[in-house]
Amino acid sequence: MHIPDGFLDTKTWVALSAVSTGFVALSVVRANRKIGEKHVPLMGIMSAFIFAAQMLNFPVAGGTSGHFMGAVLAAVLMGPFAGTLIMSIVLAVQCLMFADGGITALGANIFNMGVVGSLSGYLIYFLLSSAIKGKTGKLIGIFIASWASIVLAASACAAELALSGTIALNVALPAMAGVHMIIGIGEALITTTVLTLILAARPDLLELTKI
Template identity: 60%
Template sequence: MHIPDGFLNAKTWVTLAVVSGFAVGVASRIASKKAGEKQIPLMGVMAAFIFAAQMLNFPVAGGTSGHFMGGVLASILLGPSMGLLVMTAVLVVQCFVFQDGGLTALGANIFNMGIIGAVLGYYLYLIFRKVGSRTIAVFAASLVSIVLAAVACSVELAISGTVPLKVALPAMAGVHVLIGIGEGLITIAALGFLGKTRPDLLEIPGGAK
């Protein structure tokens, strides 16, 4: 999911950099008004947890592997604005320190894993919560947001002429359905653990109930 340098043409990465930069700016303004004494330290904890969790890969079909993304978890606990900022912080560190994802592709990676993964994932959770239990909503939002992020990544690569859409889309979407299942199960487990050990963290203003 982390797009490296050279995979996107200039028009695509510049456009996504502008969109993501604007979104992060708006999220920062909202978070600065809403962040309280619990949200700020939790943002740091969440960023550290997601960063560490993304270092661990689990096997998927066909010899490929995937990793936890964490956008839905962050946004459910903190709200979409702070969830986006958490994902942005993780992606920036991965880019500059570990070269995981390219500098020119940073905007695209934030768009895919932050805006789609965290922000859209949050609103997907709210939609699914209206028709199902919390557990079902968490799982569905995690799965769908992962697949949509993979679809967006496929479209970006196709627009840039890197890989034909008819090749990228089924390959990315198919694998990320399985990764999304893992994402959903991990998110459910993490929220369940917090519910037993720190239930107060599930009631932080701005987060989803």
């Protein structure tokens, strides 16, 4: 759901660039307080993995494809604001090097996937894994949070398109949320599988200080 140049009007992309700059600055401040020696290479790996996995578009119904987003994977392992930082770096490289996502829409894309995706996804995971105890609670939380992160990010994208006058909200929202409810199942399956493997092999990685 990388928004290209041309979909957002000036007021919308300028406002979202400002909001995202604020969230990235806040994330840097939090990271500075909490980052440990182990976080540095692990966050590098997390970015690299998310970048690679985002290249793998899988077919979904009706001649559409979807790809992994990764915000909840990063947030569950490293913390919600680490998720924001990782998504921001991946999106910035995709935009500047690969022309994937517009430069004027970078703030909006960081907001949708890095802020809405990571922070709301982590909140849902936190609430569910606190309510349901043990490994089951963790995995249910991860599955639902990663599905919801896609649907919420896509809904934010629809709202921005509507705010820009590109398409009416009552058309954009059901269309964007609808297709991403299907893509979100892929997100949930991938995130849950990766985290199940990590929980089995290195459960200590889920116990790192959350940024």
